[in-house]
């Protein structure tokens with residue numbers, strides 16, 4: 344990526360302003376939802392800080408020696424720390440190695456940039472190791488930390504960083520970008536909703552099974568509610584799919600049903616399934632929906648721990664079964 348995403352211009356001007364005023368911090372924490380290009384932004388900022396002749400907007404020139412080295416992923420003053428294997432932790436050895444490299448002067452005369460992504464993957468030892476570096480900052484070194492799970496970073500790490508927040512883009516802006524990026528844009532709208540509004544995530548989902556599975560999740564919920572499927576069986580099927588967005592979808596649907604029940608239909612996000620959500624919402628009590636939303640957000644937090652996922656899903660789906668208990672059943 345060599346250009347800013349259209350929804351990142353305000354963050355870029357904040358970054359540029361801090362840079363021009365000589366107020367760039369030693370550590371900048373980029374946080375916000377997954378799939379909106381925070382890491383891309385950090386890489387653009389790194390290129391810009393290392394570039395010999397940035398343009399008037401402060402973006403890298405793409406031509407100089409530094410830019411060419413970054414392009415070849417071979418710049419000695421750009422250090423990227425990420426999990427060595429996908430879904431694993433960032434370990435203390437990686438941070439020790441970073442500290443050793445930072446003890447030497449930069450290879451070129453300018454800045455040195457460190458990118459830690461996703462920062463919440465640092466295990467406790469790694470996080471403690473980094474803390475010392477953050478407490479004793481070096482001149483001309485900027486550390487970018489990127490996270491979509493800000494609350495999982497320790498409070499002490501966060502307190503040593505300046506924050507740069509990224510929100511979900513406006514849906515019209517996201518949709519325009521998505522349509523331009525996809526070869527077949529007929530599914531763009533549905534993809535964007537499947538990705539809960541995150542355009543890069545939507546792009547990744549294009550061509551895979553995610554859209555179909557999202558429809559299946561909705562069907563399963565309706566079937567459980569109608570007594571045509573067992574919560575346990577559905578929990579097993581969902582677990583086999585191992586899709587990490589499942590609970591987020593349900594969360595957003597419940598939010599939409601609450602909007603519908605409160606008469607705020609125009610704010611419903613999942614427009615493609617609005618009719619289904621509407622007819623379903625009519626059969627459920629508002630308080631129960633709120634309770635279920637609490638259970639969902641609790642479950643989403645627990646999923647990031649080593650909880651037994653099957654039990655977690657079963658518990659949630661059982662609660663879903665009881666959500667629509669009719670007056671007659673309640674009396675029985």
Ligand SMILES: [Zn+2]
Pocket residue numbers: 393394395396397403404405406407408409410
């Ligand atoms: Zn350059």
